[in-house]
Amino acid sequence: MKIALDAMGAEEGISTVIEACILATQENSDIQITLVGRKDEIENEIKKMNLHNVHFPIVDAPEVVNMEDSALAALKNKKNSSIAVGIDLVKEGKTEAFVSPGNTGAVMATSLVKLGKLKGVIRPCLAAIFPTFSGKRVVLVDVGANVDCKPNHLFQFAVLGSIYAFKALRVKNPRVALLNIGSEENKGNEVVVETFKMLKKSSLSFMGNVEGKDITSDRAEVVVCDGFVGNIILKFAEGFAATALSIMKKETRKSMWGLGQLLSNQWLKKLRATLDYAEYGGVPLLGINGICVVAHGASSSKAIKNAIMTGYRFSQTGINQNIENTLKEIQQRQEK
């Protein structure tokens, strides 16, 4: 199983990506990683790290997409970026998946243009995973691919999110909920009210509307929203977790004559990992004719390793085939 990994996108630098490679191949020897990026910089970094026995194939990509680059500009002006070259490897069948801790918008746009959509997909979407109250996981979809959505878009996000929860999280009949500002059927804006009707008629395990507080309350395994709302929540969670940790750190250091300080480092680290959605294996693009996983730009090597594992599982479980089959079935049912 070959995976192309964007060596240039991590905020912490190339060394984090290399560490992630080592972790991933240690965890599963079936995984073969190809690094994509500036060859000389990657080789220098490996030398600096004194990794004499480590040999990953490197595909040179002289350009780097920054976090500030717009998706369109990256696509047009940086045709030899690590993102473009990495996705080409998938397109040419040289690797089965592409994993990047870089610019999400650029990965989205480039994969859409180069790989195209799966049959029946209207709009690809991004599926993020959050920890829940009971320690389980929930899929939030879409978290940023589609800003202005129509009801049939949200409906498809529900279908794609369900398949992802079933295949990747191994939840049978995942419960699907619609994110709203109240639980009643007539609540929310026009798009959400229409989507409710579509989901109610569908064969999904639709639980109805849920409020923001229920995203992590174990009421559903898939929560559906448009990319504007989803992205703001995803980012808010990140900021709020940091705020919570900062407040806690202060409290802990004050308490019990410094004993708190001893404790804090130990499990603040654990907590950070639990609250950080990025640690949960990156965000896959659902609906793309290929496998692309985005890890958070500020990811740790462990988070990037998890994103690699997500790409691996995505491929192993045949999610894309499942998406095409399911959408075909839905269409056939609607035509009857």
Next chain:
Amino acid sequence: MKIALDAMGAEEGISTVIEACILATQENSDIQITLVGRKDEIENEIKKMNLHNVHFPIVDAPEVVNMEDSALAALKNKKNSSIAVGIDLVKEGKTEAFVSPGNTGAVMATSLVKLGKLKGVIRPCLAAIFPTFSGKRVVLVDVGANVDCKPNHLFQFAVLGSIYAFKALRVKNPRVALLNIGSEENKGNEVVVETFKMLKKSSLSFMGNVEGKDITSDRAEVVVCDGFVGNIILKFAEGFAATALSIMKKETRKSMWGLGQLLSNQWLKKLRATLDYAEYGGVPLLGINGICVVAHGASSSKAIKNAIMTGYRFSQTGINQNIENTLKEIQQRQEK
């Protein structure tokens, strides 16, 4: 300073509300509270609590609006609810403010019908306060009053939120940011892009777009969004804080041979208070011709006390007069 307090809305029951009354009047003897609700039930509760020296005037309101009641149904079918009677007291000038831990939608709708809007206000909105990374505070507006918004609505939320931050949080020239999925000017949905242009031209201290993670990152004192997004964030924060605390509790108990358990109760309580937006004094309705503050239904007595203090400060600082003056100035400037 007379404040009407809804005795029936708290999930924890009437006793929580009575405790809040005692706390508020102890903190500021200038405050005189009138309880509104089922007189016999309130009197019974005071007796049960053995509060022989406590005498709050009670105005009888035989009906109770539940959390499940729709705003419209409450308005139409429960004309003698504690919410309706309490807001009537403000309308008749018998009290200066109304504070309720009850159904937010019902308080909104009832106050809109009975008290009306301030001059120049298009749509009243709800302003919530969040703790920030550095321990300061940020106003998020709107958090649920307006589901479908136009640019001029969002623009007014920015104006109202700024006045609130200036008057209630005592921030001079509060920095205003627009909640979006990226910092670039052209990011986001159509409504947000248009709002950006309006804010850029205004005399507000506009910082541009911020992402979800910046709500609590001290980049602005006022963050503007529509009520759909704002409400979902407000509720998500609640659920996410509970999730964080639950995860932490487990981690703490496991660590350091039980020493963690000793620590946990002590500061988990503190942390809960810091993360719970409701503890920050309730959510005032901005733009209503009168003063109404909503506390979270699941509020503690301290949170309801804080909401009473918010109502008090709202009145003392003359926010409503300031809103009318500012909107008039903006209109005059636009006409020139």
